[in-house]
Amino acid sequence: MWVKDSIINLGFRSAYYTGFNSNLLLGKGALLCKIVLNYDEKIQSSDVGYADSFKKSWFANSEGAYIEEETPDVNMAVAGIARDGDLVQTNRRIGGGADGFQSVENFHKDAEAAAKRAVELLSAPPVQGGTYSVVADHFVSGLFTHEAFGHLSEADFVDENPKMRELMVIGKRFGVDNLNIIDDGAMPGKLGTHKFDYEGTPTRENYLIKDGHLVGRLHSRESAAKMSEEPTGNARAVEFQHPPLVRMTNTYLDKGPDKFEDMFKDIELGVYAVGFKGGQTAMEMFTFSVDYGYMIRNGEIAELVRDVVLTGNVFETMMNIDMIGDEVSWWPNGPGGCGKGGQMPLRVGLGGPPIRIQNCVVGGQQ
Numbered sequence: 001m002w003v004k005d006s007i008i009n010l011g012f013r014s015a016y017y018t019g020f021n022s023n024l025l026l027g028k029g030a031l032l033c034k035i036v037l038n039y040d041e042k043i044q045s046s047d048v049g050y051a052d053s054f055k056k057s058w059f060a061n062s063e064g065a066y067i068e069e070e071t072p073d074v075n076m077a078v079a080g081i082a083r084d085g086d087l088v089q090t091n092r093r094i095g096g097g098a099d100g101f102q103s104v105e106n107f108h109k110d111a112e113a114a115a116k117r118a119v120e121l122l123s124a125p126p127v128q129g130g131t132y133s134v135v136a137d138h139f140v141s142g143l144f145t146h147e148a149f150g151h152l153s154e155a156d157f158v159d160e161n162p163k164m165r166e167l168m169v170i171g172k173r174f175g176v177d178n179l180n181i182i183d184d185g186a187m188p189g190k191l192g193t194h195k196f197d198y199e200g201t202p203t204r205e206n207y208l209i210k211d212g213h214l215v216g217r218l219h220s221r222e223s224a225a226k227m228s229e230e231p232t233g234n235a236r237a238v239e240f241q242h243p244p245l246v247r248m249t250n251t252y253l254d255k256g257p258d259k260f261e262d263m264f265k266d267i268e269l270g271v272y273a274v275g276f277k278g279g280q281t282a283m284e285m286f287t288f289s290v291d292y293g294y295m296i297r298n299g300e301i302a303e304l305v306r307d308v309v310l311t312g313n314v315f316e317t318m319m320n321i322d323m324i325g326d327e328v329s330w331w332p333n334g335p336g337g338c339g340k341g342g343q344m345p346l347r348v349g350l351g352g353p354p355i356r357i358q359n360c361v362v363g364g365q366q
């Protein structure tokens with residue numbers, strides 16, 4: 001029998017904003033831990049994290065712009081950690097928003113769901129490594145769009161890398177006609193939304209890929225001047241003491257024509273990849289660990305599998321996206337954010353519909 005334990009992390013930057021005191025929050029954290037720990041005897045520990053902040057910024061420039069902005073942020077994460085002998089499985093749920101404490105108030109169901117999934121994964125087999133038709137949910141498509149493609153669209157990166165300048169040619173085909181990728185800092189109510197960027201440029205909708213072709217990239221004033229293109233409202237800094245860098249805002253793969261259930265129909269053997277755990281990118285190569293997966297057998301979602309890792313070349317993978325779902329979902333708020341040039345975490349919106357990728361390399365048990 002393992003001794004059960006719990007971790008509760010509380011991060012406050014603004015008691016003023018939530019109006020909550022630490023004792024109340026500790027009580028809530030303890031309750032969530034209890035829900036996880038009591039779920040099953042295989043649960044070994046729980047981990048609950050909460051953070052809030054309220055940021056006010058002022059911007060003025062010599063062109064006469066004067067901008068005041070307030071950014072509230074509340075987020076929570078709860079994880080269940082289950083153990084059977086040497087096998088440990090974790091499942092984590094995140095949530096939150098800019099609208100107040102109510103965005104994390106009803107986390108009880110998430111706590112139970114995290115515990116349940118962690119326990120279920122103990123008896124799920126690891127996926128057999130191989131090349132499959134993969135259906136990926138919105139967590140995976142949103143992350144792929146940001147991590148694998150979005151960073152390559154940052155103009156400072158393109159400008160500094162001769163190889164990327166050769167690859168990221170405006171007008172070049174990157175995928176099927178239905179493939180559209182957009183960064184939009186002006187979209188209301190998302191994590192990366194601002195009226196102006198940190199250089200006073202108004203944010204706007206910027207198409208990166210339109211109808212399968214590369215049509216744009218993200219700019220600060222500096223990168224735009226260097227490449228003789230227009231600033232796009234993407235100069236952002238984590239705090240006032242940092243220089244603004246070319247950063248994403250709300251980046252998403254736009255909806256396509258396909259019904260989610262139709263994506264499975266003609267797959268004899270495939271993998272349905274769900275949720276996101278961790279990942280790495282190096283230039284155009286990526287490796288993403290997803291939360292868990294299901295095998296797809298003869299057009300149907302079949303058994304739960306663990307240790308699903310997707311890997312490949314971002315450009316080849318984009319060309320292999322052959323179906324795009326008809327509804328975009330966004331990642332919920334949560335701890336962390338995007339990092340670049342020593343500045344992190346930056347709040348960004350990640351979104352996408354479910355997508356189908358042909359010939360996708362899935363790592364797992366060989």
Ligand SMILES: [Zn+2]
Binds near residue numbers: 146147151
């Ligand atoms: Zn990032």
